Amino acid sequence: MKKGIFIETENVSRFESVMRQALDTERGRPGMVCVYSAAGLGKTLAAERHYAQHGGAYVRVWEDWSQQAFLQAIAFELTGSRPHGSDRCKWAICEALADNRRVIYVDEADRLNIKRIEDLRDIYVYTGVPIVLIGELGLPTMLSARARVDDRIPGEYRVEFTGISATDVMLYAQEAAGLDLSPEASAMVAKGTKGNFRRIHNVLLSLEQAALAADTVEVDADMVKRVRA
Ligand SMILES: Nc1ncnc2c1ncn2[C@@H]1O[C@H](COP(=O)(O)OP(=O)(O)OP(=O)(O)O)[C@@H](O)[C@H]1O
Ligand SMILES: [Mg+2]
Numbered sequence: 001m002k003k004g005i006f007i008e009t010e011n012v013s014r015f016e017s018v019m020r021q022a023l024d025t026e027r028g029r030p031g032m033v034c035v036y037s038a039a040g041l042g043k044t045l046a047a048e049r050h051y052a053q054h055g056g057a058y059v060r061v062w063e064d065w066s067q068q069a070f071l072q073a074i075a076f077e078l079t080g081s082r083p084h085g086s087d088r089c090k091w092a093i094c095e096a097l098a099d100n101r102r103v104i105y106v107d108e109a110d111r112l113n114i115k116r117i118e119d120l121r122d123i124y125v126y127t128g129v130p131i132v133l134i135g136e137l138g139l140p141t142m143l144s145a146r147a148r149v150d151d152r153i154p155g156e157y158r159v160e161f162t163g164i165s166a167t168d169v170m171l172y173a174q175e176a177a178g179l180d181l182s183p184e185a186s187a188m189v190a191k192g193t194k195g196n197f198r199r200i201h202n203v204l205l206s207l208e209q210a211a212l213a214a215d216t217v218e219v220d221a222d223m224v225k226r227v228r229a
Pocket of ligand 2: 043044
């Protein structure tokens, strides 16, 4: 399968439309953004792509990060240096953003201590830049424990990624593997994987082999049944 294929799924479109609003200082609405879902639905890839196109700071949370290590990681992304001490880091981050508005993306934010989320809120209150918190299904509940944080995430900035649709499966199979899945085959793959993109990718690897062995690019429901058996 081809590497680096990116599909504009319905989840990606919703995420990008929220980011357009959050970045539009004239007509958009200020706010922090929360992106959440079960595993493997494409949150990280969508956020990484947005970051690649718009810049800013992208950090993936490490287990048991101290306050200083967390803030240093963000400061490093924005300034290229890691100031000593949490306070200095926060000021460096705020100053870097005052000159140049950029997004801070925090992936796997549900692994953070809630106090680190409060640090992000401080940065948000000071700079007004969009801060994107990405995590699993429990993230909104975790955030709801802190009204000061929760109140800064407007309803429309809470983006739940849902299972990949049969249409997106068909598109991905075509672009990544050159396979023509019938509507029935696409629906079976979407259902059998519960719309999990990571699993869809694995099924398509098997279908690619099966199609090659059968010397075809057409995949029907029978072929899907065979590879999943
Ligand atoms: N838009 C996309 N286009 C093409 N492939 C994608 C897309 N989104 C996800 N994938 C595929 O699905 C895999 C899982 O996606 P990703 O890691 O972004 O999911 P996630 O929601 O962040 O999962 P987790 O909750 O485990 O962190 C990717 O490695 C990639 O193979
Ligand atoms: Mg992820």
